[in-house]
Amino acid sequence: MSAPLLQLREVGKNFGGVQAVRGLSFSVQRGQVLGLIGPNGSGKSTSVNLISGTLPVSCGAIEFDGQSVNDLPISARVPLGLARTFQTTSLFPEFSVHNQVLAACHSRFRSAPWAAVFRLPAARREETLQQERADEILAFVGLGDVAQELASSLSSVQQRLLMIATALASEPALVLLDEPAAGMVAKERKELTGLIKRIQARGVAVLVIEHHMGLIMEVCERIVVLNFGQKIAEGTPAEIRTNPVVIDAYLGGAH
Ligand code: ADP
Numbered sequence: 001m002s003a004p005l006l007q008l009r010e011v012g013k014n015f016g017g018v019q020a021v022r023g024l025s026f027s028v029q030r031g032q033v034l035g036l037i038g039p040n041g042s043g044k045s046t047s048v049n050l051i052s053g054t055l056p057v058s059c060g061a062i063e064f065d066g067q068s069v070n071d072l073p074i075s076a077r078v079p080l081g082l083a084r085t086f087q088t089t090s091l092f093p094e095f096s097v098h099n100q101v102l103a104a105c106h107s108r109f110r111s112a113p114w115a116a117v118f119r120l121p122a123a124r125r126e127e128t129l130q131q132e133r134a135d136e137i138l139a140f141v142g143l144g145d146v147a148q149e150l151a152s153s154l155s156s157v158q159q160r161l162l163m164i165a166t167a168l169a170s171e172p173a174l175v176l177l178d179e180p181a182a183g184m185v186a187k188e189r190k191e192l193t194g195l196i197k198r199i200q201a202r203g204v205a206v207l208v209i210e211h212h213m214g215l216i217m218e219v220c221e222r223i224v225v226l227n228f229g230q231k232i233a234e235g236t237p238a239e240i241r242t243n244p245v246v247i248d249a250y251l252g253g254a255h
């Protein structure tokens with residue numbers, strides 16, 4: 001197997017006396033969809049915050065694309081190809097949907113500021129390219145029809161899709177999705193399932209946290225199971241579904 005895209009080695013996170021994540025090691029391969037599941041409070045969101053750089057690790061190492069990212073803030077991880085969605089709604093509610101994605105395109109691909117000021121040909125060409133990329137990404141996530149609406153006017157489900165579009169705009173190698181199906185009805189979940197598969201088909205790896213087991217079992221190649229901040233199992237959906245330790249964690253009253 002080739003070198004993993006993301007590697008966690010014995011990662012830990014303490015909040016005061018609470019060990020939210022303990023000795024966590026796992027990896028994500030390029031283009032892989034990996035699920036992170038576990039009962040409430042088991043450390044899933046904390047893990048995503050550590051990987052994205054939203055929180056610093058207390059101990060252990062996180063490597064992305066062969067390089068340690070332990071000391072890099074979130075702003076320095078995005079250009080490496082590590083993108084996440086936030087559970088908050090839109091980043092710039094007063095922006096149109098299109099412009100919000102455009103801003104995210106620019107955050108990664110920026111010509112020199114002076115080139116843009118003087119509207120040099122290179123800057124103009126790049127601007128056109130970014131406009132097209134924003135349109136393509138919006139169509140890709142299914143928001144093509146609402147591109148000119150205000151981001152704040154979207155339904156909560158559409159805002160989630162917009163967050164995914166914003167994450168994809170940075171052309172990541174890995175996207176982190178924390179409970180993307182929250183608040184979705186069955187039809188919307190089915191569409192999201194299709195979208196995650198299409199993200200993978202774009203060559204982008206996905207790390208997804210989700211309570212909805214139907215979605216997890218359908219999209220994930222591998223699943224890591226957390227309980228009380230520790231990994232209790234890892235395997236294919238078929239292995240996880242029948243693992244007695246996992247069944248016990250879910251049925252043992254922790255959930
Ligand atoms: P999950 O996403 O699996 O539901 P979390 O990662 O949100 O779990 O939380 C794991 C544990 O860490 C919980 O006990 C939670 O209360 C605690 N925790 C999470 N974030 C913080 C924080 N910022 N400060 C203190 N404790 C936190």
Ligand code: MG
Nearest residue numbers: 044045046178
């Ligand atoms: Mg959570």
